[in-house]
Amino acid sequence: MSSIYRILCLSHDPAITVEAEYDRPETAAAAITAGVDGHARCDLLIGRYSYPLIEVGCPPTTGPQRIGQHRCYPHSAPEWVDVAWLRILAAVHQSGTERMRALARESRLGCWSWERLRRLRDELSIDLSELAGQSGEAP
Ligand SMILES: [Zn+2]
Numbered sequence: 001m002s003s004i005y006r007i008l009c010l011s012h013d014p015a016i017t018v019e020a021e022y023d024r025p026e027t028a029a030a031a032i033t034a035g036v037d038g039h040a041r042c043d044l045l046i047g048r049y050s051y052p053l054i055e056v057g058c059p060p061t062t063g064p065q066r067i068g069q070h071r072c073y074p075h076s077a078p079e080w081v082d083v084a085w086l087r088i089l090a091a092v093h094q095s096g097t098e099r100m101r102a103l104a105r106e107s108r109l110g111c112w113s114w115e116r117l118r119r120l121r122d123e124l125s126i127d128l129s130e131l132a133g134q135s136g137e138a139p
């Protein structure tokens with residue numbers, strides 16, 4: 001099963017994919033470290049596609065290159081997660097109990113804040129119509 005990797009810009013709402021394609025995750029992460037044209041100060045993630053999107057990676061947040069661009073907790077390797085888990089997490093943020101939402105805010109899940117998931121809604125096929133009454137909630 002071959003995959004390609006693309007960079008997702010979450011400074012747009014909804015998120016957009018940057019045009020370049022990479023055949024290895026390391027190359028995509030290196031491109032983010034080096035700076036992506038037009039997205040120097042953006043919140044960037046890596047998408048692994050076997051069409052459709054199957055995994056999302058949060059690039060390393062340590063190192064001087066992207067100081068100030070982190071939207072999550074410090075990690076020196078990419079944090080990968082299957083999109084199925086992101087959909088479950090989004091459902092928890094949208095309609096989970098208070099206890100479930102407290103678990104979803106756990107710091108190890110810091111890469112996958114509600115704000116990021118919401119911006120990834122098109123890529124993840126998340127239905128925002130279930131969201132009544134929560135739009136102002138902080139991530
Ligand atoms: Zn951007």
Ligand SMILES: [Zn+2]
Pocket residue numbers: 058059061072073075079110111
């Ligand atoms: Zn992260």
